[in-house]
Amino acid sequence: MKNIYYILILFLGLSFIGCEPMEDIHDDINDEIDGSGALADKSYTLTEDDYESLGSSFPNFNSEEDARTLIPDFLDAQYPFYGEGSSINVTFDIYDPIRVEDYEVTSDDYNEAGLDVDYFTGTSQIYDVLETVFPQADNGDYINLMYETVAEEIPYAITAEDFDLIGDNLGETYPDEASSAAQYSNFDRREDRDAYWSNDMILEAINVVLDDNFDDVTNQIYNVSYAVYDGSAGTESMTVQFNGNAYVAFGGTSYEVSAADFDEIGNEFAEEFPQPASSAAQYSNFERRDGNASAWTEAMILEAINFLLDSKFPDASEGTQFAVTYAVYTGAAGSEVINVVKVDGDYELDLNASVSTITTTEVFAFTNGSWGMPFTLAMEDYEALGQSYPNFSNEDQALYRIGIYLGMQFPYAEEGDITAVAYDLYSSGETSTEYVNYIFEDGEFSLIPSTRTSSLKFGLNDGLWVPDNTIRYSLTGDDYVTIATALEDTYPTPASSMLRYSNFDTRSDNDNYWSPDMILEAVNILLNDINPSAAVGQKYIVTYAVYNGSNTTNSLSVIKVEDGSWVLNE
Structure with missing residues (x-):
């Protein structure tokens, strides 16, 4: 009756104030009802x-x-x-x-990617592992990947400033030699002079220079060139490797096949391997996809390397070793390294050569259905964006300008394309790398916001607004390990599949099949592990990865009952 009374009063008021907008009247009615204990x-x-x-x-x-x-x-x-x-x-x-997840590649990961060594020799292998380890990746996911890769040789030429540094650091140990090096910006190689530098002394000097110019990366290789004087000016070089404590001399000569070298290979093998030779000259790489008409086998590559080294180093003696790096295409650009040694006038695979590997950490992003490296702003990009330094100091300005810049960098972007971007932000005296995602919509790149919309239902109980106690939980990689370990004796094949792929295989005709009852059993194991003290009546909506011919997700709603188990909440 009280509500009717308020409504009658409001409608009577309408007869006296006929000009009041109808929507205002509706608002007044709602306010009165809200205030009446409705x-x-x-x-x-x-x-x-x-x-x-x-x-x-x-x-x-x-x-x-x-x-x-x-x-x-x-x-x-x-x-x-x-x-x-x-x-x-x-x-x-x-x-x-955006949260960047850390992951270290394991021996099993290398094996599952078809590698018989625990390191990568090409970028395509990295993407293969990411696809295997993260089959449920979503657009915009980031992984900070730690892995082993072949240590490609870094060239470095000792500068005049470096010679000054050598003079300062080794002046007490080698007074005459260090003074000469600093004064003339070279190493005196005349053995009868007080300023003479031996190979071991030069190695000490290289340690001073590299330690000042590079981070000490274990197993990284450097080819260091430097000016010498032996009665006339000249140049020498030394290949060194950081062994974890110091830079030491490294064996075989490193050689990287250049675009000009690929042109020479293309000409030399035009008749013997017409299509592979043409492809090598055109794209400056060896096509490595099996079944492709332009593919190069390992034997063909070895033949090409023989030709190249003979032409570049005609006086190489028996036993000379080379580590040759060359570009390849496997569906994505990459590189490979082949170790060879000269035997009886020909270069053969050097089976005794030890490949030098380094631990590398890089961030990869999943966009548009595949893994790749985020578009990372370089110095020239910051300059094009109006920055004096290789960073931004204003986040809003950075996000606005980057969106415009992407339109210039990717003029052929298609509707819905997602681009991952890495940029540096300077704040409070520190520079950090930030990761953002943009989507191409309606002809422009728009920032994908760092917020998500959610909702909760609240009920008024005993005068208090109480949230629904349902907890929404998505399984992580560790959760699948917990379930598979607990059920490996009961369901060995499905559990093994789960350990490998971090999902539930729901194909009923497959040996890895997880039935609805098995999934409920798995959810019981998980919830009792992560929330053993949950009260009776606690609800969960558990989201988990499934494979039903394609990668997707399902959710299960459960509630805890008196006997301590979790049952379907229907």
Whole structure:
């Protein structure tokens, strides 16, 4: 009766104020009903002002738990007269920035990629491993990958400033020699002079220079060239490797096949291997895809390397070793290294050569269905973007300008294309690398926001707004290990598949099949592991990866019952 009374009063008011807009009248009616202890079942989306009233500096929450904690007080103030049993579904934003996951490639990962060594020799192999390890990757996912790769030789020429550094650092040990090096910017190689530099002394000097110019990366190789004087000016070089403590002399000569070399190979083998030779000359690489008409086999490559080394080093003696690096194409650009030794006038595979590998860490991003490296701004990009330094100091400015710049860099982008970007941001005296994703829509690149929209239903119980206790949980890589380990004796084949692919195979005609009952059993094991003290009545919506012919996800809603088990919450 009370609600009817308020409504009659409002409609009587309408007869005296005929010019009031109808929507204002509706608002007044709703306000009166809201204030009368009515039973509500409605939805509400938080505004920027609402977040501010909740004490947040940003129009979002840091987590769903923050939303559960703060929203009840907000609802109590917003709707003080709603009646017992009222329900409000609140929509809000949660700050969800890009998270770069660390992963170290294991021996098993190399093996599953078809490699018989525990290191990569080409970029395509890295992408193969990423696809295997992360079959459920989504657009915009980032992985900071640690792996072993062949240590490609870094060339370095000792400068006049380096010779000054040598003079300062070795002046006490070799006074005459160091003084001469600093004065003339060379090493005196005349053995009868006080300023003479032996090979061992030059190696000491190289240690001084490389230690000053490079990070000490174990197993990294450098080909260091330097000026010498032996009665006339000349140049020598020494190949060294960092062994974890110091730079030491390294065996075989490194050689990298250049574009001009590929042209020579193309000419030399035009009749013997017409299509492979033409491809090598045109693309400056060896085509390595099996079945391709332009493919180069290992034997063909060895023949090409023989030709090349004979032409470049005609006086090489018996036993001379080379580590030759060359570009390849396997569906993606990459490189390979072949170790050869001269035997009876020909170069053969050097089976005794030890490949030098280094530990490398790089960030990769999954976009548009495949793995790749994010578009990383270089010095010239910052200059084109109006920056004096290779970084930004204003995040908003960076994000705005990068979006415009991507349109210039990718003029043929298609609707829906996603581009991962890495840029440096200077703040509070420190520079950090930031990762962002852009999507090409309606003819321009737009930033994919770092927030996600979520919602929670709150009910008024005993005068308090109480959130639904459902916890939403997505399985991680460790969770699949927990389940597979617990069930490997019961379901050996499905558990083995889970350990390898981190998912549930739901193909009923496959030996790896996980039935609905088996999945519920797995969820029981997981929830009892991650939340053993959960109260009876606790609800979970568990999202997990599945493979049903393609990679996707499913969700299971469960509730804890009196006997301590988790059953379907239907």
